[in-house]
Amino acid sequence: MENKHNPDLNKPLLNINHYFYRTVVFTRAGNKVALADIEHPEQTTELEDWMGIVISLADGEHTLAELVGFMANQYPQPPEKLEDTLESVVERLVEGKLLALSETKVQLPYYLAAPIEHLDIEKAKKLIKEDGYTLH
Numbered sequence: 001m002e003n004k005h006n007p008d009l010n011k012p013l014l015n016i017n018h019y020f021y022r023t024v025v026f027t028r029a030g031n032k033v034a035l036a037d038i039e040h041p042e043q044t045t046e047l048e049d050w051m052g053i054v055i056s057l058a059d060g061e062h063t064l065a066e067l068v069g070f071m072a073n074q075y076p077q078p079p080e081k082l083e084d085t086l087e088s089v090v091e092r093l094v095e096g097k098l099l100a101l102s103e104t105k106v107q108l109p110y111y112l113a114a115p116i117e118h119l120d121i122e123k124a125k126k127l128i129k130e131d132g133y134t135l136h
Contacts, residue, residue: 018101020063057070
């Protein structure tokens with residue numbers, strides 16, 4: 001049934017069995033997760049805390065269900081709306097093309113697999129060019 005008053009209610013729910021993976025270069029410098037520019041590593045765009053957590057954990061090896069379980073275990077008593085919060089964050093990251101979902105595990109390319117401070121920048125740039133990866 002379509003909800004004409006609130007189109008958000010028409011969106012399909014996320015499949016918690018899907019794997020989630022980042023599609024952006026990131027940094028963990030200064031205990032904050034931020035988007036990083038491989039051409040100018042010192043230029044970063046800080047992410048809101050929840051978004052940063054999800055991006056940093058988005059290795060393509062874990063499902064959304066595992067994300068929820070992992071985050072719930074970070075609290076003595078998980079927040080009441082933890083699943084709703086994570087679903088909202090994942091949806092926004094997917095809409096922004098910073099995160100993608102897959103029915104199967106995804107092996108991230110070298111330049112997305114680790115924070116930029118752990119990458120050989122020249123190697124990453126070369127592989128990005130070879131792969132035809134579009135920087136976000």
